[in-house]
Amino acid sequence: MSALTLSNVTKTFGTTEVITGVDLDVEPGEFCVFVGPSGCGKSTLLRMIAGLEDVTSGDVKIDDRRVNDVAPAKREIAMVFQSYALYPHLTVRDNMGLALKQAGTSRADITAATDKASAMLGLDPLIDRRPSELSGGQRQRVAIGRAIVRRPKLFLFDEPLSNLDAALRVATRIEIARLHRELGATMIYVTHDQVEAMTLADKIVVLRAGRVEQVGPPMELYNDPANTFVAGFIGSPQMNFLKSGPLGLSSAQMGIRPEHLEISTEAGQIAGKISHVEKLGGETLVYVLTEDHGLLTVRLFGEHDYQVDAPVWLTPDAARAFHFDEHGQRLRPGESSAAGRATP
Amino acid sequence: MSALTLSNVTKTFGTTEVITGVDLDVEPGEFCVFVGPSGCGKSTLLRMIAGLEDVTSGDVKIDDRRVNDVAPAKREIAMVFQSYALYPHLTVRDNMGLALKQAGTSRADITAATDKASAMLGLDPLIDRRPSELSGGQRQRVAIGRAIVRRPKLFLFDEPLSNLDAALRVATRIEIARLHRELGATMIYVTHDQVEAMTLADKIVVLRAGRVEQVGPPMELYNDPANTFVAGFIGSPQMNFLKSGPLGLSSAQMGIRPEHLEISTEAGQIAGKISHVEKLGGETLVYVLTEDHGLLTVRLFGEHDYQVDAPVWLTPDAARAFHFDEHGQRLRPGESSAAGRATP
Amino acid sequence: QDVTLTVESWRNDDLQIWQETIIPAFEAANPGIKINFAPTAPAEYNAVLNSKLDAGSAGDLITCRPFDASLELFNKGQLADLTDLESMANFSDVAKSAWQTDDGSATFCVPMASVIHGFLYNKAAFEELGLEPPKTVDEFYAVLDKIKEDGTYIPMAMGTPDQWEAATMGYQNIGPTYWKGEEGRKALIDGSQKLTDEGWVEPFRQLAKWKDYLGDGFEAQTYPDSQNLFTLGRAAIYPAGSWEIGVFEPQIAGAFEMGAFAPPIVAEGDTCYISDHTDIGIGLNAASQNADAARTFLEWVGSDEFASLYANALPGFFSLNSNPVEMENAVAQEFVSWRENCEPTIRSTYQILSRGTPNLENETWNASANVINGTETPEAAAERLQEGLASWYEPQQN
Amino acid sequence: MSARHSLPRSIAAHGILITYTLIALFPVFVIVINSFKSRQAIFREPLALPTRETFDLIGFQTVLAQGDFFQYFQNSMIVTVASLFFVLLFGAMAAFALSEYRFRGNSLMGLYLALGIMIPIRLGTVAILQLMVATGLVNTLTALVLVYTAQGLPLAIFILSEFMRNVSDDLKNAGRIDGLSEYRIFFRLVLPLVRPAMATVAVFTMIPIWNDLWFPLILAPSEPTKTITLGSQVFIGQFVTNWNAVLAALSLAIVPVMVLYLIFSRQLIRGITAGAVK
Amino acid sequence: MARRKGFRWHIAVFLAPAVLVYTAIMIIPLIGTLNLSLFGKGETGRVFVGLANFATLFGDPRWSAAFWNALANNAWFFLVHMLVQNPVGVMLAALLSSPRLRMAAFYRTAIFVPTILSFVIVGFVWKLILSPIWGIAPNMLDAVGLKSLFAPWLGREGTALTTLALVSVWQFVGIPMMLIYAALLSIPDEVIEAAEMDGVTGWPQFWKIKLPLILPSIGIISVLTFVGNFNAFDLIYVSQGALAGPNFATDLLGTFLYRTFFGFQLQLGDPHMGATIATAMFGIILVGVCIYLFAIQTRLRRYQF
Ligand SMILES: Nc1ncnc2c1ncn2[C@@H]1O[C@H](COP(=O)(O)OP(=O)(O)OP(=O)(O)O)[C@@H](O)[C@H]1O
């Protein structure tokens, strides 16, 4: 049994094909994260699953039941909208409680549920305000609260944390993970945040221009990307792509993550010049301009001082490099997919 | 001369005091980032600077001119709204070009400017669409485009990148940094993203509940936080706060960043049990539950395998620890503020 | 240089006749004067005319409503005094009375036409049922009863929602018989009779009886409905004014022949009374820039030529000119023939008595309709009218 | 069929709408069929379709013979369109001022401008006519346009200011920051966004103007300035009303309003699809 | 919005054209007219009588009876509109605004058609339909065997006013429909979608989500209905005449005013009493509108989308 199955789903707005044939299978209780560049169709796909957007062709099945023609309300799902979509005339409490009230839940139960959600999301002091009196992040929290209060079978989250601050983001992320574990609900989650994707997902779906590029558990995508797109998309800062020619390799391109490039002021494989340095506190990013490969990123743990414009040499950790053909497809030499794995 | 001066600025909505006396000085050409928890008043402050919200008391000065009573249009600013506020009836191009057209710029120049912005933000294929036909991230990009096309003296950005994917986010961030350098414009930027704050800012302003907690360059805040709030807020994952008692210290609390906790399966200062492990690809976060200090986060570079529930021992790097009194204020023993600094 | 005279009128109905007959005849005789006939929908005429006169944009020639409406305009100085018009000599005092000051010293409109009340009937229906036009009240009801019994025809076509049908074609039609025409009317004016007197209540009693002979749903039967009922041959009798002749003939289009009988008398040998009501005159806007030309036109309106043109073009509108006019229409001739042996009078409420509020004419409309509908008794209606009149009309206050 | 549409619900919706549409259109249908019938037939069987015997164009013939109806159409059209333009423009401007700015006397101004919907303007006829006589505007279309503009303004302001309050502040603020003057904000941002309301107001304003009889009668009754409605009144007489002609004339007069209405209602739909985004 | 010093010229510019045209062509003439209520007709033209006209209107039993009759009729007329026209209008708008309804444009247009018609046509056609003689209505009732239900509604004192009120509802239901429709369309799709996800669909969705959001529009419609009804005149005038029969059963303030002000048939126009009635009407309407403006409108929440 599947919690959600998409079979060759497509969507066309006017003449623009926005989703071009997506197949996907989500197990019950699975946490599935959609990632992909802005405009690749994540929200559209989510809306089709919710029933808010007609499916142009293909089938959407929830719990093995074809729901193409089932009303959103009948699908037993909850959704957090990217634009929040709060009810402007209702207070925070009523926004969260409306669905329960509609379902005929008792007053006491509604209050209990909304109180719990509001405590969890730090909304208590705002519980009687209306959306227009809330900040962006507060609105987003109300939208999340509205979804989780209902505890449906399937959750759809569209970038639910994008407007939250780091601390709250971590807290809410952990709360969503806990909710997921506790309810055993299936969740589909759209995010741009690497950390969210990597930590929450049982399965990440990488979308590009309305098509699925790769599906798999986070570390599989990280360590075994199918192509340059996935390799570049998973992991932040982005993987460096080096031209194979100057390195004397047979593949067309070599990918190396910024943390696997060694930097030295004395010698190394690739010569370059420091372009600029970003200090993030716990880590430092050094951008090195090389003649053959353009700008390469080096990621260093801890705080480091480098002089801009100083000449440096970089050395990729060959064992952890990825190789791609001229179409960007991964070239896998035997079981090399495990090459990138380090031991503690 | 100051590009922007806030003197004891306050803001009250009805009876809620949202900004409770903010003083701030921004130099011409400075990149100033506001951070703070959701709802702390960042957007409100920005809107007061823009002239969109009345100042309840205090003065706002731009270029040393008091602008409390100057119309937004006369303040020579550009702003990216958290809600985008795109003109729904205009195409992407017209949304971006409207201000220039208004300023009487020639058609050719407008086209050049909008073309450039749209190329930079990857909006070219969407240039003739209306906002309702765009994805969330695309709308956000149009809003950014609209601001940068104009090149005014003062830019106000309210979480401009929150809906963008990682790659685009990095690209746009770099673009904004470049814009900042090139134009020498003063920028005020609200963000929740640590990386953005750390990399872009000349000066970070940490706000809490309508009050400034600390102002300073990113690494200063990171390495020399004034109190637990700033210490906890700057740096991600959050700093660990340990009770001093069990450690035999005189201060009330000790703060230690996750990257400065050493983890060992054999021995160490603090005993604990692994609660869970988050693998982010280039780094691994290990959450350790300890009896005395609760959940502590350990950040490790690279990929590591740990068994959940396995007993472990943690050792803080004493040289990099921060000490706080019972009010959360930093205790600085001599010049210890530089203690956390590492050399390459 | 031609002058153009604009004629204000409520007679939309006559537009064609003016354009095709009257204006060409005048213009041929009076080169240099052009006439523009500009009628207004009748319901709005008074309001529009007053507004225009007040503001100074009214036409040169003004079609005059009889009695107070025009007198008011004259008093306000908006109608010119036409007493010295030569052709005024062509009209009797009675004819001029509708457009004179109360003391008769000044005349301000040239009388154009009067209308006579009576009953029209469907000759074919009468023949079919073997009926004769009634002379007396008893005969009248006998005829109605017969028609009703037979059931083929609605005995009488009249409705009450428009109210004025009930008042004008009912009350004012049969009433003079009971209040003895001018005698009663004048007595009312000088206060020696009251509306609660027998002569004034009896017509209401008669009307109340009519109810049984009207068609189903007469309460919602409008004036055009009544006209159509009769002209389509579904009703046998139509309480009428002579103006209907010209309207009905083309509509009946020869489907049956129309006859007319005068309001029935109470008993054989009684004097008969008819309402021969002065209805239309024409006057001169005191503010007219073209007064001379307008007077020329008014002289012509007072002439025999106009009388004959108008009366023949509009059968049922009878000339008030003292010189008799030859009429071709048979039914119209029938109506006019009653003038010979019956006493003529004008509608009782028109002169003086409708000057105040409540307005006796309008009240009479309402009362007549109520009485026929059966929602008010004749006595109560008379009582109410008397009270209303006495509330402002001094001679009635003692 | 789609997910957000249940069949029974749409059947019910269509059922109700069709029923009401029939109720709305039935009398109109009666008018139209009867305008093609002879007078007798209208009254003999008002519901019957025109048959060979009863078919009669006499109404239309009378109408076309009785005056320059093309000219009347044109006058009505000019008056309606011009008045509409001014009502919408001036009305929207005033509504914007009332809804957007807080200034002393705002509510009083709102009330003052709303007074006009509370008193029938007909009462001021004489003074208006005097004004027009004094300014030499009698028997010009300008007089009508002025009166209708004044007459339409209160309602337009009342409705539009309500709708303008719904326009997002962020949007106007974005415009202000973009350096747009208040005038530009009004013309370039607010006006396009309240297009549905403008269309609605346009329809409301247009109808009484088109159908008005009173002011054309008083202010511009001359042949070259007659409106179509005034033209049709010629057939309403004292004792007889030429219903054929009245029906024909008024049926003809409906056509242009219908066209105008359709234009505005298209506009309304377009305005909406282009609008409303966070 | 920042408070700004100095005179904000643009406010004046925005207001000026409307205020000028409106004041010159509407307010000044109307004030001139209402002013007449303080005067009476004397021997030598107009004399100042103070409030004597009002004393007559409310003190003289004839005048006051007519006035109260008209006012009571008017109240009923308004009530019928509020109870029938506005709910039906809202319902139609709600149906029309359901997403992807086929033929919506057709329905919208069709339902609005009566509003476009002139009163002359409306009066004629309904009299024709309801006529007991030519009767479309009686024939149709006959066809379904309900002929006995038919009565000459327009001619009976008990039914005439309600019948006309319903005719007026028929004619004007398009107006609330259009206004509500425009208001419904301005509710953002996402909010409706969120409601669908929450299981709030159909009628509950209408009551709980849409209605609160369009309440300000409903307020406007109510006040427009109020003002429109208390100024109503034409329909009664064309169908029942200025005497508003039967026996003044359909007399509204508007017809009463017209009759008095402009006169009717033999009754001469009395601008002074007419203006007095107009002032009284104006007072009634003003009170209603003020209640709306100051008591209701300020309490209705508006939401910016
Ligand atoms: N119109 C209003 N009425 C009452 N309170 C308001 C209003 N607008 C904002 N607030 C409150 O003011 C506080 C500051 O809001 P603001 O939008 O500035 O927060 P913020 O720092 O931008 O938050 P976020 O990061 O979530 O966008 C919030 O607690 C918010 O609830």
Ligand SMILES: Nc1ncnc2c1ncn2[C@@H]1O[C@H](COP(=O)(O)OP(=O)(O)OP(=O)(O)O)[C@@H](O)[C@H]1O
């Ligand atoms: N109504 C519409 N008409 C035409 N194109 C549309 C419409 N809605 C969305 N699109 C286009 O479809 C594509 C996918 O949109 P969608 O909102 O699903 O993107 P997304 O992956 O959610 O992006 P983001 O991360 O920026 O939110 C975009 O290119 C967008 O421009």
Ligand SMILES: [Mg+2]
């Ligand atoms: Mg999206």
Ligand SMILES: [Mg+2]
């Ligand atoms: Mg904010």
